[in-house]
Amino acid sequence: MRHKVAGYKLGRNTAHRRSLLRNLVTSVIVEERIETTVPKAKAARPIVEKMITLGKRGDLAARRLATAYLMTDEAVVKLFDTVGPRFGDRQGGYTRIIRTHWNKGDGADKAFLELLGSEKILDEKKEKRAEARAKKATEAKKAMEDAEAQAQHDGGVEPVKEEEDKKE
Numbered sequence: 001m002r003h004k005v006a007g008y009k010l011g012r013n014t015a016h017r018r019s020l021l022r023n024l025v026t027s028v029i030v031e032e033r034i035e036t037t038v039p040k041a042k043a044a045r046p047i048v049e050k051m052i053t054l055g056k057r058g059d060l061a062a063r064r065l066a067t068a069y070l071m072t073d074e075a076v077v078k079l080f081d082t083v084g085p086r087f088g089d090r091q092g093g094y095t096r097i098i099r100t101h102w103n104k105g106d107g108a109d110k111a112f113l114e115l116l117g118s119e120k121i122l123d124e125k126k127e128k129r130a131e132a133r134a135k136k137a138t139e140a141k142k143a144m145e146d147a148e149a150q151a152q153h154d155g156g157v158e159p160v161k162e163e164e165d166k167k168e
Contacts, residue, residue, distance in 0.1 A: 008043040021047055024113075026071040028095070029079050032121050033114035041097045041113040048113070052094045055084025086117060 010017055024044040027034045029051065036044075051069065054062040058080060067076050087094050098112040 008039055010039060010043060022069060022071055025051060025069070026075045028113055028115065029070065029075045029083060030072070032118035033112055035100065035110055035112050038097070038099060038109040038111045041111045044113060045095050045097065048095050048115075049092065051079060052083060052087055052115075055079040056088060058084060083115065090116075 010020065012020060020040070021044055024034065024036060024040060025047050028044065028048050047069075051066055054066045063076065063080060066079055067073075070076050070079070093116070095113060095115055098114070100110050100112060102109050
């Protein structure tokens with residue numbers, strides 16, 4: 001029986017588990033959505049909720065507590081400037097866990113741990129990535145066309161192919 005047994009050990013010692021959860025919480029706040037295993041998501045969820053509550057408070061003591069736990073200053077700034085005010089009128093339940101698939105190697109169930117209302121931000125990130133990919137593809141295509149034009153201008157045969165023909 002598991003009477004009075006709280007929390008998740010996650011197969012790690014105390015220091016490793018603490019640093020793992022700190023990294024997960026920092027990543028959730030910065031990225032708004034992370035993919036991890038279901039037990040890790042369930043272990044990190046209450047800590048993320050507490051951090052968002054600190055972000056809603058917004059006073060100096062809350063900022064110091066968040067700074068002591070989160071790994072980067074960027075996460076603290078985002079927590080107090082954008083994430084905390086976003087949930088100002090909400091009394092809890094700031095995150096959701098969405099089960100996705102399982103790992104092929106070990107069969108571990110995977111899940112997304114995300115902040116509510118992060119769909120708009122994630123869509124903007126996807127659009128930026130798509131634009132960057134399209135720009136890179138057009139640049140690569142233009143570079144190939146320039147290389148082909150240069151090769152045709154030089155005589156149509158590249159020097160590397162001439163050396164291979166001589167060897168045969």
